Amino acid sequence: QAVVTQEPSLTVSPGGTVTLTCGSSTGAVTSGHYPYWFQQKPGQAPRTLIYDTSDKHSWTPARFSGSLLGGKAALTLSGAQPEDEAEYYCLLFYSGLRGVFGGGTKLTVL
């Protein structure tokens, strides 16, 4: 089974910009992996921020964007807010729509 890798932790200053990445052990991440990005705060269910690489939900703050960058899926946060402190997970789909989550990135806004 493929392994999906994320940065274990990142820190961003309030108002700053940070990019979280999501790589695959099988090679470059493409739109065919239908990358998803989720935000999870303690004690809460995950919330989808991005699906299918870059599509947003109505509840996704405009400061979040998704893309492909350097062979990885990327989630960019521009203008970080204190409420963005959370765990972020990516999800990739492989052949046969078998999904694999990354290990998560703990984002600190400090």
Added chain:
Amino acid sequence: EVQLVQSGAEVKKPGESLKISCKGSGYSFTNYWIGWVRQMPGKGLEWMGLIYPGDSDTRYSPSFQGQVTISADKSISTAYLQWSSLRASDTAIYYCARGGGHWGQGTLVTVSS
């Protein structure tokens, strides 16, 4: 409004069976896959598998193949996750999620003697 509403928390003993549910509303249930996700205490998210309710085509993660059964009843817009014999290591929160990223609220399953 799209909603996925999961069944309530369960407390079971090892060896018991269990079936939890996820009811979709606000959209055409057969048009989107429903996936199941495990989150063990203090751990990350794990993809278990998904089902296409229209034809019940099911795709399991290798880690969960043979350990659980995913099913759906499109007549009542409900997907299910079931175990035939629970173990203490099945203690976790289980989430359902729809293609496009709507999530249920989670079901806490506690398995303890």
